Amino acid sequence: MGSYSVLAALPWPVVPVLLILAVVVKRRFLSSIRDNPGPFLASISSFWKVQQIINGHIEEEMLALHREHGDFVRVTDNEVSVGHPDAVKHLLHAKIAKGSWYQVFSIPDYRFVSQMSETDPQRHIDKGKNVAAGYALSNIIKSETYVDDIIATLKGQLNSLIESRKPVHLDKWFNYFAFDVVGEVTFSQSFGFVKAGNDIGNAIANARKLALYVSIMGHFVWFHNLTIGNPLMSTLGLIPASHLFDTCVAAIDARKKNPEARNDMMERWLNVRNTHPERMTDAEVFAAAAANVGAGAETVSASLQALIYYLLQNPMYLRRLQNELDMAQVRGELSPVVQYAEAQNLPYLQACIKEAYRYHSSIGTNLPRVVPKGGLTIRGRYFAEGTLLSVNLWVIHRNPDLFGPDSNSFNPERWLDKERAKTMDYFLVHWGAGYNQCPGRNLAHFEINKLAATLIRDYEFERVDPKKEWSFKNHFITTPCDWPCRAKRREMAGV
Ligand code: HEM
Incomplete structure (x- = not known):
């Protein structure tokens, strides 16, 4: 009797159970990465990792697992997380393909491949060249006065809250600010969140749902493409990404009608599209705009929040920073809204x-x-072709061999020694590294410098409940929330 007829003779529920058992045994005991330690469930499927993403603190899990098991931890049946600093060179800097997980970032569906969702290194590099001019610092600086206006409006909102003795939710204001800056720099028009003082059309709430969705469904891209990521669904507007899609369509339409549209990112990309139609399609221009809106707000908000939150937790560092800003103010070196070039001269702020x-x-x-x-x-340790190797930036950044024995504490002063900073710089990979490095880094650093310097010079913040920690869910982006403050104006405040 052949194996087929043996299976046919078994009662039907036994067959799927045997098949599942065979897959489990193969993945656990016969896989080429079987010797890498990690949770049992991780060795047989993606479900352990997906569960951690849903729980919202995979960074904590990865830190704990690498502390327990060392440099290599198996996180799915085909993926090993590499915690050793060599991962920066071998994985982030190397010109190797990204995992299929990224394909889910084609918003609204697989026809709109952005830099983020392009997994092939060469095609990715070509796409990068098409959009690079828009992200150049020399281009971003041209929007400085418009970003100044957004910061002035934000200060107006904070002053009103101070007058009415209401708490200040910096998590919200930083999100509004970062969204508005993306709008201004990409489409010559802010989205108007700061002025409105609320989450217009639930864009931010929707962005968070979308982040959770993509970070989970990236593990099941084939299923996503068949269902929610099917072009039919996006055409009907039935998908979680439709909000982001709609936001971009509306922004692009408004830009077309705006006689004051500047030489913004869109303009630069349309120039490439018009002069080299063989290099860049309309869908790619759209995808680049959607990537900005999707990647350029919550990330900036997370860094701004971390800066203020941890300075409030460590008043000694905050006082030193305020002192640096006050001295610069007295010397007449700071504008009412601190300019990017001025902020570069403040080493403690940096x-x-x-x-x-x-x-x-x-x-x-x-x-x-x-x-x-x-x-x-x-x-x-040898890894066979096709294996997924991944890096968690939190694991690299909390490594005491790289950043010192106090790597698990917030201490800006580790960066003050220039020689030491030089060696640490290579491993500071918050933008990623290599050909996948964040293209929005100039813009992000520009706006963070300006807003942080202006707010820390002009306001004193105090947590409403200093004992209560903020909360955040790591669904790809680690944007915190829920740490209201009381604010008051400082005497040194700029005009
Ligand atoms: C503090 C703020 C930010 C941080 C920490 C950050 C970090 C990152 C990282 C780590 C990646 C690469 C992920 C990987 O290797 O897969 C990335 C990609 C990306 N970021 Fe940022 N980002 C920030 C702000 C921005 C801004 C403001 C924009 C645009 C306006 C932006 C646009 C993008 C895009 C389009 C990608 C995909 C690029 C690619 O895959 O080549 N980001 N970002």
Whole structure:
């Protein structure tokens, strides 16, 4: 009797159970990554990892597992998380493909491939060249006066809250601010969140739902493409990404009618599209705009929040920073809204911002890469072609061998020694590294510098309940919430 007829003779429920058992045994005991330690469930499926993402603190799990097991931890049946610093060189800097997880970032569906969702290194680099001019600092600086206006409006809102003795929810204001800046720099028009003082059309609430959705469904891209990521669904507007899609369509339409549209990012991309139609399609221009709106707000908000929150937890550092700002103000070196160039001359501010990037990285889930042809050896351990190797930025950033024995504490002063900072800089990978490095980093750093310097110079913040920790869920982006403050104006305040 052949094996088929043996199976046919069994009662039907036994067959699927046997098949599942065979898959479990194969993944657990026969896989080429079977010797890498980790939770049992992780060795047989993606469900352990997905569960951690849903729980919202995979960064804590990864820190704990790497402390327990060392450099290599198996996180799915085909993925190993690499915690050793060599991962920065071998995985982030290397020109190797990104895992299929990223494909789910094609918003609203797989026809709209952005830099983020492009997994092939060469195609990704080509796409990067098409959009690079828009992200150049020299281009972003041209929007400085418009960003100044958003900061002035935000200060107006804070002053009203102070007058009416209401608490200040910086988590919300920083999100509104970052969304408005993306609008201004990409489409020559802020979305108007700061002025309205609320989450217009639930855009931010929807962005969070979308982040949870993509970070889970990236593990099941085939299913996503068949269902929610099917072009038919987006055409009918039935998908979680439709809000982001609609926001971009509306912004692009408004821009077309705006006689004051500047030489903004859109303009730069449309120039490439018009002069080299063979290099860039309309869908790509749209995808780049959607990537900005999707990636450029919550990330910035997370870093700004971390900066202020941890300075409030560590008043000694806050006083030193205020002192630096006050001295610069007295010397007449700061404008009413601090200019980017002015902020660059404040070394303590720079140290504090770097420490916020390190201590609370905005991107908190593992970033997967595919082992290329011929395999890859890291720290003497060989990984076969096709295996996923991933890096969690929190694991790199909290490594005491790289950042000192107090790597688990917020201490901006570790950055003040220039020689030491130089060695640490290579491992400060909050923007990622290599060909996948964040293209929005100039914009993010620009706006964070300006807003942080202006607010810390002009206001004193105090937590309403200093004993209560903030809360945050790491669904790819680690944007915190729920830490209301009382604010008052400082005597040194700029005009
Ligand atoms: C503090 C703020 C920010 C941080 C920490 C940050 C971090 C990152 C990281 C780590 C990646 C790479 C992920 C990977 O390797 O897979 C990334 C990608 C990306 N970021 Fe940012 N980002 C920030 C702000 C922004 C802003 C303001 C924009 C645009 C306006 C932006 C646009 C993008 C895009 C389009 C990608 C995908 C690029 C690619 O895959 O090549 N980001 N970001």
